[in-house]
Amino acid sequence: MKIRSLIRGTSMLGVAVALAGLSSGLLSLARAQAPAPEMAEMRRGMELMQKQMAVMTPELVEKANALSPQIKQFLMKVALKHPRQSDHLTLRQVMQEILADYQAVAGALAVENGDLAADAARRIADHRLPRGGMLPYLPIEKVSDQALSVLPAMEEAVEAGARRLAEAAEKGDMVTAAQHFGTMTSGCVACHAHFRGQPGTSPRVRAR
Numbered sequence: 138m139k140i141r142s143l144i145r146g147t148s149m150l151g152v153a154v155a156l157a158g159l160s161s162g163l164l165s166l167a168r169a170q171a172p173a174p175e176m177a178e179m180r181r182g183m184e185l186m187q188k189q190m191a192v193m194t195p196e197l198v199e200k201a202n203a204l205s206p207q208i209k210q211f212l213m214k215v216a217l218k219h220p221r222q223s224d225h226l227t228l229r230q231v232m233q234e235i236l237a238d239y240q241a242v243a244g245a246l247a248v249e250n251g252d253l254a255a256d257a258a259r260r261i262a263d264h265r266l267p268r269g270g271m272l273p274y275l276p277i278e279k280v281s282d283q284a285l286s287v288l289p290a291m292e293e294a295v296e297a298g299a300r301r302l303a304e305a306a307e308k309g310d311m312v313t314a315a316q317h318f319g320t321m322t323s324g325c326v327a328c329h330a331h332f333r334g335q336p337g338t339s340p341r342v343r344a345r
């Protein structure tokens with residue numbers, strides 16, 4: 138009895154050691170690729186991308202899948218950075234929210250209310266994402282590596298511009314904040330020139 142439990146104990150110990158060795162081996166393999174918090178973040182990012190793809194038509198899913206790893210990674214980072222994600226608002230509706238905050242920033246800067254300008258600017262930087270992310274609302278031919286390669290620069294102009302604006306406004310430096318307002322605006326303009334058609338056109342009026 139004593140011997141049997143001893144054997145069982147030994148073999149259990151052996152299994153435990155073997156398992157510990159295996160898992161630490163796997164762990165160090167994983168760590169060599171990315172640290173654990175980054176791995177968890179990547180997994181969360183992949184889940185968010187899958188959630189966006191789940192509401193896309195098969196035609197768009199095919200286009201999205203064909204994008205380069207760099208663009209996919211950028212879109213994943215965008216999804217991770219914006220935890221406010223709507224399951225029903227369109228891009229145009231989200232843009233209306235951004236415009237409301239943009240106008241709040243402009244007014245607050247003009248009357249030197251730095252706190253209000255900072256709050257509204259941070260809301261722009263942390264804007265909501267529409268149902269399915271941004272891709273469904275672009276003309277389908279713009280869902281390509283070439284067309285989307287300009288996105289990081291536009292995001293930098295708008296979101297980094299908005300955050301810098303907020304920092305300056307909070308310190309009471311309205312002149313610097315107003316300069317960042319210009320940078321941010323150039324991001325709106327560039328993205329619209331590249332991705333946005335004329336809103337609300339009618340098939341019952343002749344094209345210009």
Ligand code: HEC
Nearest residue numbers: 228229232233235236239274291295324325328332333336
């Ligand atoms: C990443 C690209 C991008 C950026 C940056 C961007 N927009 Fe837009 N915006 C779009 C697209 C695309 C549309 C068209 C959406 C549609 O019609 O479905 C749009 C539409 C709009 C609309 C709807 C009305 C209209 O005339 O089309 C408003 C308002 C708007 N944007 C405001 C802003 C403001 C303000 C900023 C800067 C703070 C901004 N946008 C930055 C891509 C962008």
